[in-house]
Amino acid sequence: MRKIVLIVLTVMTMTITTEVYAQQTDLERIEITLNYYLTGLVNNDAKTLTKAFHPTATMKWIGKDYKEVNAIKGLTEGMDGSPLKEKIKTRVVSVNIAGNAASAQLEIQFPTFTYVDFMHVLKVDSEWKIVSKIFYTRQDSK
16 A cells, blocks of 8 residues: 555656646746756856756857867866855846747856856757857956
């Protein structure tokens, strides 16, 4: 009898979880993905940040010249799980969705500069994942 109750509870939990996920809009799911990135970045948490990205995602930027790396490797290298000491503000500026593809603009504001991120997001195996990131560093005047 105990096994039957446990099985019924497990099936009910799975059904409720599936229904909740099915009720989320693509925009809400994309925002969850983007927040994995932002939360992981602010908290210096590689595990959370990695949830946002497809394993082969790229990160590209212009420094002195053009740079390109695996996004997960480039972003998580050196992360130790201790939150950043600077006061950081994050925001999702915009999200545009077309079918199973989306783009998003984010801002991560530090005391003296702001990262402006442009993310390309795809629905891969029913999950929204960042597949590429390009960014610009804007110097803020104080």
